[in-house]
Amino acid sequence: MTSSILQTATRFLMPLLLLFAVFLLLRGHNEPGGGFVGGLVVAAAFVLYSMAFGVVASRRALLVDPSTLLGTGLLVALGSGVPAVLLGRPFMTASWMTVRVGPAAVDVGTPLVFDIGVFLAVIGVVLTIVFTLSDVARAED
Amino acid sequence: MILVDFRGFDTLGEATVLVTVAIGVRALLLIGRERQA
Numbered sequence: 287m288t289s290s291i292l293q294t295a296t297r298f299l300m301p302l303l304l305l306f307a308v309f310l311l312l313r314g315h316n317e318p319g320g321g322f323v324g325g326l327v328v329a330a331a332f333v334l335y336s337m338a339f340g341v342v343a344s345r346r347a348l349l350v351d352p353s354t355l356l357g358t359g360l361l362v363a364l365g366s367g368v369p370a371v372l373l374g375r376p377f378m379t380a381s382w383m384t385v386r387v388g389p390a391a392v393d394v395g396t397p398l399v400f401d402i403g404v405f406l407a408v409i410g411v412v413l414t415i416v417f418t419l420s421d422v423a424r425a426e427d
Numbered sequence: 428m429i430l431v432d433f434r435g436f437d438t439l440g441e442a443t444v445l446v447t448v449a450i451g452v453r454a455l456l457l458i459g460r461e462r463q464a
Contacts, residue, residue: 322438353453360446363439378435400435407442411449418453425460 289338296338303331311405312398321401325408332409333416341420352417356410363403366396 311324336344345351367378382395 322441353449356446356449360442363442367435367439378439380435397435400438404438404442407446411445414449415452418456422456422460 292338296334300331300335303327303334307331307405311401321404322408324401325405326412328405328409329412329416332413336416336420341417341424345417348413352410352413354410355406356414359403359405359407359410361403362406363400366399366403369396 307324307327310319310327311321313319332344332348335347339347370379370381371377373379373381378396378400380395380397382393382397384391385394
């Protein structure tokens, strides 16, 4: 199934969805959002892409294998707890520092690293399931 | 502070469950296919 309306809309929506996901990821700690929802939005964007252009094209657009993201994300999330242990504090104690980029000040800390890990893991989970399901469905045709 | 740090544990467990689910789905779907091949 190829629909040029869907394909054109997808081409417009993909960058918007991916930017929105990054926005959700970055505002996540103190306001609604976070790695989980951000990851779901990215995964939904790639599912939309695979509806419009096919699963093979969607896999190519993702650049990495979703099962790689799965493991990497979990390891990053787990690793974000380690610095606190090295400093002699309980595992996963948050440590923050403020990074100044010109006039803007951004709080960067281990919870952000944790959220990035969850973000990658959720993308990996959803896309592994969806791509595997559609591969099997296609093989049975 | 305590609330935020423990929320991290909760989410980490949640992510582990999801990763296990994805591995399980992939394994169960591919197990029959490789036997046929």
